[in-house]
Amino acid sequence: MDRFTRNYSILLGIAVIIGLFFWAQSVWQPKVWELDEVLTSDPTLIDYPYQFRVRSFEDGTAVISTPRSFDIPAIRFLEIIHPKLAGKAQDDPEMIAAQQDLIDHQKRAMGLILAQDGVDRVDWQLDTQWLADRGVHR
Structure with missing residues (x-):
């Protein structure tokens, strides 16, 4: 092997190792897994058609996925989750009840996470992947 190929291979190997290190560091988030377990093990939330998930945790702020935004x-x-509501008006009693149910579940998810050690705040992140999987695009 000539000198250039050897040096190039060494530099390429170092770049791959550094890349793997940063990738592993970004994926390794035990606090996120711990907080997410709180949501996925709650009997009230587990029965809801949408599963709220903790996406990230940094500096006391937990980011939870949500299926709605402005x-x-x-x-x-x-x-989507209640096809019988399709075409109903926003002020229809069934739609109002479904909205309240969503609010109650979202508040429960937030309350459970805020009750955990080290969590000071909850932010919400639109779950674009879940929506896209169901044909909803921004």
């Missing part, structure tokens, strides 16, 4: 109204999400 861009994607709750009604669009509710029509």
